[in-house]
Amino acid sequence: MSAFHRFTVRRRALAAAGTAVVLALTLAACGSTDDSSSMPGMDHGTHSSASPSASSSMGDMPGMDHTAAAGSGLSDSRDGYRLTSPETTPTSGNPAAYRFTISGPDGKPVTAFALEQTQRMHFYAIRSDLTGFQHIHPVMAPDGAWTADLAALTPGTWRMFTSFTPDSGSGKGKDLVLSRTVTVPGDVAETPLPAPAATAEADGYTITVQGRPVAGMAHPLTVSFSKDGKPVTDLQPYLDTYAHLTAFHEGDQAFAHLHPTTQVTGDNGGPDLAFHAELPTAGNWRLFLQFQTGGKLHTAALTLHVG
Missing domain, CATH: 2.60.40.1930 (Macroglobulin (MG2) domain)
Structure with missing residues (x-):
């Protein structure tokens, strides 16, 4: 085999390997990507x-x-x-x-x-x-x-x-x-959006959200539950998850729906739930978290700022 032919074969092999690496990175990037609540107005x-x-x-x-x-x-x-x-x-x-x-x-x-x-x-x-x-x-x-x-x-x-x-x-x-x-119709009384906060109260439960999401990027959130200062470990399945989380963007009401990644194993959820969050727009989002204990549905609301 001539030196020129060996050089050509080597270039083709390197090109094929490079293509495979780009394809792998592309695929990896794609993969990363009845009770009323006691809270007023919900x-x-x-x-x-x-x-x-x-x-x-x-x-x-x-x-x-x-x-x-x-x-x-x-x-x-x-x-x-x-x-x-x-x-x-x-x-x-x-x-x-x-x-x-x-x-x-x-x-x-x-x-x-x-x-x-x-x-x-x-x-x-x-x-x-x-x-x-x-x-x-x-x-x-x-x-x-x-x-x-x-x-x-x-x-x-x-x-x-x-x-x-x-x-x-x-x-x-x-x-x-x-x-x-x-x-x-009627006299409209607008309610100012509460300031961003890491905690919210609902029916005696304290809900704490940890994480700093960035607009348009996948980011983990952790939601923790406590009551009377003690961790909550009796969350019941609700709609096949331990918590249902809906978010609305301040100003235009854009909608986002997030699910916990924590696996459901019975009436023993908590105290921490992991969420995969990908909120598309920067600004304040109003989060509504619904969870169930003792057969009763609870709804907590808090404001989350997305950078």
Whole structure:
């Protein structure tokens, strides 16, 4: 073999090895990526969707963050799917039924939804000042019409979020979040957003959040639970996890949904839960943490600053 030929073969081998290293780094980078709460202004409905039995989608895996896939949730349409509702001005001070439909790219109501944390649809109501949080599991009629039974709303602008995963069609397996706003008539009393804090209280429990997330980057968060100065170790599974964490961005109400990575093993969760957080935008986020003990659901809220 000539010296020139040996040189050519060596260059090709080095190029192939370099390509393999780049591919490995690329793949690694991709992989890194019914009780109402006693806290005023917060409620969690416990209505389940129409069909309780079906296999879970990949989105059910603990630790998965759906923000990137679902977007900010501030639009009523995405990837051909659309949220429509006849509700625009519910009255204040009384429970209200919010009726809505999800239509697919073909314009027809969607009736096939995959399970996501034991439910086919998660519905959230949040006021523009990030108060009045409600998390409800609405009921779907056979024709694809959903009904979310809301607790009383205070005057102001509210955004209604729907979080779901189609189980058929072009969007099968995609985690989607769509929303619309409604205006509740009356005298509006805006509540200033509480300052960022590392702790919150709920029903005698103290919740502490540790971690300094940076916008657009995956970052670990640790949530610790205590009561009367003692660690809590009796968290019960709720929606297949030990805690359900929803976040809304100050100003535009952008939506984020985080799950703990801590494995569920029984009624013995705590005192520490690990979360994988990837909040897309800098600024203040209002976090609503829901957890269950002794068969009762609790909701804690705190403000987290993202740099």
